[in-house]
Amino acid sequence: YLGSTVQVIPHITNEIKQNVYRVGKEDNADVVITEIGGTVGDIESLPFMEAIRQVKKEVVVMMYFTFT
Secondary structure: OOOOOOOOOHHHHHHHHHHHHHHHHHOOOOOOOOOOOOOOOOOOHHHHHHHHHHHHHHHOOOOOOOOO
């Protein structure tokens, strides 16, 4: 970011989303399965959870599963 301020939202979450979308486009995939590891409540996983939440709102057809 060339010395600019980096924020978790939107900068880091946008990078995570771009990687999810890139995998689907490069492989011309009908389905992309993404595992978000970690422990629920861990602060380290929050950017990933937020990015997936945003993807869920942006994608027209999406199945979203949460396993605990």
